Amino acid sequence: MFEDLKAIDGVGAKTAERLAELDDPREALEAENVAEIARAPGISDGRAARIVRAAIRHRHDDSGEFLATDRAEELYGSILESLKARAVTAYGEKRLETFYPSASADRIAEVRAFTERAVEREPSPEILEALSGVEPLEAPRDVQVRDRCLATNDAETFSEAREAIPEVSVELIEDARGIADLARGYSTVIVLDEAFSGVEIDGDVRVRPDALSDPTEIVPERALAFFARNGDRLRAAAAVHRAAGLEAPCDLDALEGALERLEGDGSVTGDEQLRRLGTAIDDLDAAVSMAENAANDRLREAIEKRDVTIEGTDLLSLVERGAGVDSLLERELADEYAAAIESARKRLLGALELPDHESLARGAFNEEPTFPVEHDERVIERLREELIAERDRRAARLKQELAERLGELRDPAEALVGAALELDVELAVSRFARDFECTFPAIEGEGIEIEGGRSPLLDVPFEDVEPVDYTVEGVSLLSGVNSGGKTSTLDLLGVVVVAAQMGLPVPAERARVQRFEALHYQAKTQGTLDAGAFEATLREFGALVESDRTRLVLVDELESITEPGASAVIVAGILESLTESDSTAVFVSHLAGEIREAADVDVTVDGIEAIGLENGELRVNRSPVKNQLARSTPELIVEKLAENEGAPFYSELLGKFDAEGD
Numbered sequence: 001m002f003e004d005l006k007a008i009d010g011v012g013a014k015t016a017e018r019l020a021e022l023d024d025p026r027e028a029l030e031a032e033n034v035a036e037i038a039r040a041p042g043i044s045d046g047r048a049a050r051i052v053r054a055a056i057r058h059r060h061d062d063s064g065e066f067l068a069t070d071r072a073e074e075l076y077g078s079i080l081e082s083l084k085a086r087a088v089t090a091y092g093e094k095r096l097e098t099f100y101p102s103a104s105a106d107r108i109a110e111v112r113a114f115t116e117r118a119v120e121r122e123p124s125p126e127i128l129e130a131l132s133g134v135e136p137l138e139a140p141r142d143v144q145v146r147d148r149c150l151a152t153n154d155a156e157t158f159s160e161a162r163e164a165i166p167e168v169s170v171e172l173i174e175d176a177r178g179i180a181d182l183a184r185g186y187s188t189v190i191v192l193d194e195a196f197s198g199v200e201i202d203g204d205v206r207v208r209p210d211a212l213s214d215p216t217e218i219v220p221e222r223a224l225a226f227f228a229r230n231g232d233r234l235r236a237a238a239a240v241h242r243a244a245g246l247e248a249p250c251d252l253d254a255l256e257g258a259l260e261r262l263e264g265d266g267s268v269t270g271d272e273q274l275r276r277l278g279t280a281i282d283d284l285d286a287a288v289s290m291a292e293n294a295a296n297d298r299l300r301e302a303i304e305k306r307d308v309t310i311e312g313t314d315l316l317s318l319v320e321r322g323a324g325v326d327s328l329l330e331r332e333l334a335d336e337y338a339a340a341i342e343s344a345r346k347r348l349l350g351a352l353e354l355p356d357h358e359s360l361a362r363g364a365f366n367e368e369p370t371f372p373v374e375h376d377e378r379v380i381e382r383l384r385e386e387l388i389a390e391r392d393r394r395a396a397r398l399k400q401e402l403a404e405r406l407g408e409l410r411d412p413a414e415a416l417v418g419a420a421l422e423l424d425v426e427l428a429v430s431r432f433a434r435d436f437e438c439t440f441p442a443i444e445g446e447g448i449e450i451e452g453g454r455s456p457l458l459d460v461p462f463e464d465v466e467p468v469d470y471t472v473e474g475v476s477l478l479s480g481v482n483s484g485g486k487t488s489t490l491d492l493l494g495v496v497v498v499a500a501q502m503g504l505p506v507p508a509e510r511a512r513v514q515r516f517e518a519l520h521y522q523a524k525t526q527g528t529l530d531a532g533a534f535e536a537t538l539r540e541f542g543a544l545v546e547s548d549r550t551r552l553v554l555v556d557e558l559e560s561i562t563e564p565g566a567s568a569v570i571v572a573g574i575l576e577s578l579t580e581s582d583s584t585a586v587f588v589s590h591l592a593g594e595i596r597e598a599a600d601v602d603v604t605v606d607g608i609e610a611i612g613l614e615n616g617e618l619r620v621n622r623s624p625v626k627n628q629l630a631r632s633t634p635e636l637i638v639e640k641l642a643e644n645e646g647a648p649f650y651s652e653l654l655g656k657f658d659a660e661g662d
């Protein structure tokens with residue numbers, strides 16, 4: 001299928017090129033995957049939906065000319081809007097745009113298989129709420145890793161590596177010296193050539209000829225960035241699965257647990273040791289000076305409290321030796337000094353919370369008595385380096401582990417979101433079916449049969465719409481009182497046929513429709529047409545009666561296009577020609593009687609009748625009565641007056657109506 005993308009209607013060379021940027025555009029078109037098509041550069045969501053629709057038509061060899069007039073398009077437009085209004089996700093809305101009324105039995109059956117399953121779905125507020133967070137998964141923004149590089153001395157491996165792992169820099173080297181140079185600039189160098197194994201080079205140099213086959217190990221950042229970017233969508237998709245009781249493609253707890261450990265920037269959280277190391281590094285200087293100050297306060301207090309007694313000879317010998325206060329301290333206050341140092345060490349260790357680094361940290365305060373107590377900055381620097389190295393090692397290991405866990409969830413994640421989005425489309429159909437109390441129509445036979453049909457296009461709340469029964473086959477005229485519901489009946493016929501041929505259930509208790517090749521719905525024109533427009537309309541009908549396609553022709557008050565006398569003749573002529581075709585046609589007209597007279601063939605005239613007048617308002621039977629020319633509103637009023645007033649004038653008037661009706 002779709003070998004040449006340009007074979008699809010509306011796909012030119014430029015669009016084909018854009019589609020070719022996708023991993024597998026043909027597969028995406030086959031799967032009707034609007035979201036994937038919309039990922040092609042420069043293709044908007046709306047355009048993607050149109051391309052997919054054109055691809056479906058192409059697949060079914062479907063002309064796409066079903067909607068033959070503006071009004072027919074409008075009916076489709078309102079059904080589509082009704083469906084889209086019931087989707088939660090933007091994706092769902094676009095996907096619904098791929099539903100269109102088709103003349104192809106295969107296409108209708110294909111969608112019916114989907115919609116029949118869909119209407120079984122129970123839409124619940126929890127599912128709809130969860131769906132609001134679902135969107136198609138996105139590729140993360142470019143990930144760049146700067147502390148690692150790949151190295152090779154082979155040109156082919158070089159380009160393979162750039163292709164496979166674009167996140168890191170790939171360097172072409174000549175010999176071990178080249179690797180050594182790289183090791184000075186990067187914390188890790190991954191050499192891709194077996195030939196260098198065993199070569200001794202300073203720094204973190206790993207010879208890994210198989211590295212390209214496991215990118216997750218080299219750049220765990222890739223998987224992490226993907227999940228970090230899509231975390232919210234995945235959580236929402238998981239919630240949808242739970243709320244809807246869908247079978248998930250992976251263990252949802254495991255997915256959520258792994259996501260829990262991932263920060264928005266792709267780093268790993270929730271590791272106590274990593275947190276401690278980070279805090280220790282940040283607070284090291286402050287902790288050291290706090291420990292130092294505390295030790296000094298303690299020592300000062302001890303010195304202040306002490307009376308130092310020293311014998312004169314001792315003092316003399318000390319002074320003669322040039323000894324300072326330190327030696328005095330050492331001699332006289334050794335215990336106090338030791339206690340102060342010990343408390344400084346304890347404070348520092350307490351602040352760092354890192355037992356593994358205890359012995360080095362203790363060395364920050366040495367045993368040499370001095371006053372004031374001073375830390376050894378070289379020890380602190382070493383400690384800092386150790387802590388940073390350990391933190392980086394640990395962070396890298398955690399990333400690696402999490403990336404491995406998440407890497408396995410990459411495909412299931414895609415399936416999880418795909419299923420949630422598909423459910424949105426199903427639920428939109430299900431809600432449409434429930435809101436308009438739809439049933440699946442039989443698509444067979446000639447003409448249309450509707451029982452209890454209710455047009456969702458009416459200007460009254462749906463629960464107040466009165467059900468209509470109507471069966472048409474061949475060519476009929478539909479007469480009826482003013483505002484009786486003639487236009488609404490045409491709309492109902494149109495909506496039922498369009499929805500049925502979209503593969504949807506229809507708003508009726510029961511329905512059967514013929515599979516038509518086209519819907520030609522001519523809406524009522526506002527006022528008479530000028531000569532040019534009149535000619536154009538006639539030409540349209542000329543083309544229509546000549547075509548041999550099986551059509552549903554709905555025409556609303558065509559007489560309004562010109563003078564009543566001429567109109568009746570024209571409509572009669574059109575009806576005659578249509579009678580010879582395989583079309584089903586309903587012409588709404590106030591001139592039904594005149595048209596029937598003018599026509600050379602037998603034309604069925606159905607009527608929407610007033611049952612009577614109630615408080616000055618007509619009560620109407622909305623279901624057209626077969627073979628019954630409806631009485632007009634004036635006739636009804638005259639009849640009422642004749643009955644109630646008894647004056648002969650009214651009875652005579654009524655007699656004239658009766659004579660005309662015969």
Ligand SMILES: Nc1ncnc2c1ncn2[C@@H]1O[C@H](COP(=O)(O)OP(=O)(O)OP(=O)(O)O)[C@@H](O)[C@H]1O
Nearest residue numbers: 459460464465466481482483484485486487488622
């Ligand atoms: N099945 C129905 N249930 C409830 N209300 C209806 C129904 N059909 C029609 N109506 C009401 O009657 C109004 C007039 O309907 P519609 O325009 O279809 O009548 P019409 O016979 O085509 O009128 P006109 O003679 O003016 O062309 C609608 O706007 C709607 O309010």
